[in-house]
Amino acid sequence: MAAPGTTGDEGGRQPGPTENIDSILTEERRFEPPASFSAGAHVKSLAEYQALRDAAERDPVAFWAGLARDELHWHRPFTSAFDDSRAPYYAWFGDGLLNVSFNCLDRHLAKNADKTAILFEGEPGDTRRISYAELHRRVCRFANALKMRGIGLGDRVIIYMPMVPEAVVAMLACARIGAIHSVVFGGFSSGSLRNRIEDASARTVITADGGHRGGKVIELKAACDTALSEGCKSVETVFVLRRAGNHVRMQHGRDLWWDEAESNLADECEPVWVDGEHPLFLLYTSGSTGKPKGIQHASAGYLVVVAATMKWVFDIRDSDIFWCTADIGWVTGHSYVAYGPLACGATVLMYEGAPTVPDAGRFWSICARHHVTIFYTAPTAIRALMKLGESFPARYDLSSLRLLGTVGEPINPEAWMWFHRVIGHERCPIVDTWWQTETGAIMIAPLPGAITTKPGSCTRPLPGIDADIVDANGHSIADFAQGGELVIRKPWPSMLRAVWGDDRRYRDTYWGKFDGRCYIAGDTAHRDHDGYFWILGRSDDVLKVSGHRLGTMEIESALVAHPRVAEAAVVGKPDETKGESIFAFVVPRGARPTGDAAGTLSAELRAWVAQQIGPIAKPDHIRYADSLPKTRSGKIMRRLLRDIARGEAITQDTSTLENEEIVRQLQGEP
Numbered sequence: 001m002a003a004p005g006t007t008g009d010e011g012g013r014q015p016g017p018t019e020n021i022d023s024i025l026t027e028e029r030r031f032e033p034p035a036s037f038s039a040g041a042h043v044k045s046l047a048e049y050q051a052l053r054d055a056a057e058r059d060p061v062a063f064w065a066g067l068a069r070d071e072l073h074w075h076r077p078f079t080s081a082f083d084d085s086r087a088p089y090y091a092w093f094g095d096g097l098l099n100v101s102f103n104c105l106d107r108h109l110a111k112n113a114d115k116t117a118i119l120f121e122g123e124p125g126d127t128r129r130i131s132y133a134e135l136h137r138r139v140c141r142f143a144n145a146l147k148m149r150g151i152g153l154g155d156r157v158i159i160y161m162p163m164v165p166e167a168v169v170a171m172l173a174c175a176r177i178g179a180i181h182s183v184v185f186g187g188f189s190s191g192s193l194r195n196r197i198e199d200a201s202a203r204t205v206i207t208a209d210g211g212h213r214g215g216k217v218i219e220l221k222a223a224c225d226t227a228l229s230e231g232c233k234s235v236e237t238v239f240v241l242r243r244a245g246n247h248v249r250m251q252h253g254r255d256l257w258w259d260e261a262e263s264n265l266a267d268e269c270e271p272v273w274v275d276g277e278h279p280l281f282l283l284y285t286s287g288s289t290g291k292p293k294g295i296q297h298a299s300a301g302y303l304v305v306v307a308a309t310m311k312w313v314f315d316i317r318d319s320d321i322f323w324c325t326a327d328i329g330w331v332t333g334h335s336y337v338a339y340g341p342l343a344c345g346a347t348v349l350m351y352e353g354a355p356t357v358p359d360a361g362r363f364w365s366i367c368a369r370h371h372v373t374i375f376y377t378a379p380t381a382i383r384a385l386m387k388l389g390e391s392f393p394a395r396y397d398l399s400s401l402r403l404l405g406t407v408g409e410p411i412n413p414e415a416w417m418w419f420h421r422v423i424g425h426e427r428c429p430i431v432d433t434w435w436q437t438e439t440g441a442i443m444i445a446p447l448p449g450a451i452t453t454k455p456g457s458c459t460r461p462l463p464g465i466d467a468d469i470v471d472a473n474g475h476s477i478a479d480f481a482q483g484g485e486l487v488i489r490k491p492w493p494s495m496l497r498a499v500w501g502d503d504r505r506y507r508d509t510y511w512g513k514f515d516g517r518c519y520i521a522g523d524t525a526h527r528d529h530d531g532y533f534w535i536l537g538r539s540d541d542v543l544k545v546s547g548h549r550l551g552t553m554e555i556e557s558a559l560v561a562h563p564r565v566a567e568a569a570v571v572g573k574p575d576e577t578k579g580e581s582i583f584a585f586v587v588p589r590g591a592r593p594t595g596d597a598a599g600t601l602s603a604e605l606r607a608w609v610a611q612q613i614g615p616i617a618k619p620d621h622i623r624y625a626d627s628l629p630k631t632r633s634g635k636i637m638r639r640l641l642r643d644i645a646r647g648e649a650i651t652q653d654t655s656t657l658e659n660e661e662i663v664r665q666l667q668g669e670p
């Protein structure tokens with residue numbers, strides 16, 4: 001029988017929703033919220049959580065509307081909270097007027113002007129504290145610089161920056177004038193940058209000379225120059241922040257140094273009041289095709305849910321030092337480095353560099369020196385640091401920590417327990433948070449003062465989030481031992497609004513399957529007897545490599561663009577540290593290389609993919625064959641390739657293959 005959530009077709013991706021269930025079902029450890037934590041928490045008990053859920057279930061629109069009124073400053077209150085007349089293009093708070101940067105800055109100034117908004121540490125060790133008053137000034141000044149270059153309402157602005165406070169300044173400056181930003185992760189190459197600039201028809205790029213990462217300078221401006229030399233005709237201005245001091249080329253008339261551009265400009269900039277549905281940002285993410293999609297988020301609905309989840313899930317308090325290690329180029333950085341913490345008037349820590357510079361104690365040293373109270377990171381980082389031993393965290397005083405969190409991929413119970421014991425000293429609750437670029441904010445996670453946790457489970461949906469697990473017909477799965485497709489049954493305010501420039505892709509990908517009745521997340525999951533959710537992995541051709549989301553098709557397209565490659569298929573292979581590694585099967589043009597020639601070509605292809613997409617997409621393993629195994633209808637037999645990549649016995653029928661010898665080649669036999 002085909003596993004739920006799949007087509008049963010050999011060609012479809014199928015991570016095997018049932019295969020992990022046995023191990024999950026045997027996980028019996030439970031961790032109650034510590035009484036001392038619950039006592040001071042925003043949501044103090046299971047009963048309080050349940051009451052919130054019940055209220056949301058009784059009247060979802062009234063529930064979210066109440067939050068929108070409580071959490072945000074409205075220049076003009078909304079009268080219509082929700083509009084489903086154009087489903088699945090849902091609208092929230094559409095006739096209200098607000099400004100997101102006003103909500104993140106101005107409204108805090110009366111009480112918290114001197115409070116630290118951003119606490120920054122660069123990889124070389126430089127530190128800065130930026131108060132809310134200063135952040136406000138800097139955002140206004142830079143917003144004025146954008147305006148001087150003709151940027152205004154609805155214009156797209158690409159941000160390609162290192163993890164420095166100015167990245168947040170740039171985002172908020174766009175929000176201040178109603179421009180739509182699209183942050184591109186600094187680890188992406190010039191090719192990825194160019195694609196995103198062109199898809200968004202951006203008028204401006206904001207970048208830096210370089211950033212510090214892993215002991216090296218990442219040459220962002222140079223990558224930007226390459227992207228712009230290959231197209232990107234819409235770009236009129238490039239702002240360049242001085243960060244790493246590396247030499248860059250400035251093109252007269254187009255390129256401006258950030259400091260010079262804003263030097264004589266005012267510290268005040270009237271916010272542009274936009275309607276609740278005005279697009280706040282685009283963020284490109286990988287899907288099942290070769291082309292990343294621009295996920296479009298709206299202003300008000302997004303901000304309401306990120307602010308609410310800061311309270312529900314992170315239990316944010318005025319005195320917290322909140323550190324989310326995600327890069328600003330991913331949605332986690334948008335929601336829990338920039339918008340969520342600042343909407344709540346919190347102090348957020350930003351770190352520029354790698355976790356292992358100068359050694360594997362860097363994260364713990366930062367926690368100790370800056371008295372971090374809430375620490376939110378990716379399982380892949382935990383696993384990598386766990387491997388390097390307990391002696392690193394043991395050197396630092398981690399007693400300021402009170403809450404830990406994970407995001408981006410399933411966390412294996414062993415890593416969860418290490419995080420709990422070695423970092424949290426068995427004192428800090430752990431929130432395993434499930435969500436996506438598309439959901440805008442956390443959807444399924446424990447409320448740390450209210451919900452008992454189990455290592456490896458993201459536990460229960462948040463209030464107002466109607467998550468479910470369904471079979472191939474869209475029916476809720478009652479059988480606890482069966483996995484299925486993760487869906488969300490009701491619209492929620494922070495959901496994506498569109499795929500930029502591609503309405504059809506929005507409808508087909510997210511609402512296409514069950515007559516548009518629910519949002520399809522693209523994950524498989526399973527629920528236990530307590531109603532806890534356990535995420536099993538993606539149900540589409542998306543990989544999670546070190547928590548980074550990559551499409552197999554994207555990597556395949558990059559490979560086949562190389563002159564030596566005729567055909568390529570990419571699959572994920574489970575990896576102890578990275579979660580998944582990238583395994584590429586390649587049909588070369590000309591003779592199949594073996595021995596040293598194979599090694600040389602593989603090195604060339606890895607470098608090629610790094611140049612086309614970015615170093616994060618480099619295949620970890622490459623195998624060569626004279627052809628790829630296909631079904632009769634011509635689809636690549638991905639399940640077979642996955643089994644081969646894992647080194648598992650082949651259970652599928654390969655008799656239809658024209659040349660069974662191919663399987664032996666794919667298995668790496670000489």
Ligand code: PRX
Binds near residue numbers: 332435436
């Ligand atoms: O597969 C799920 C996984 O990450 C995907 C979303 O990736 P992205 O849009 O890059 O956003 C990541 C940060 C929010 C999901 O479809 N994922 C995310 N969080 C978890 C997770 N898988 C298991 N457990 C999680 N807590």
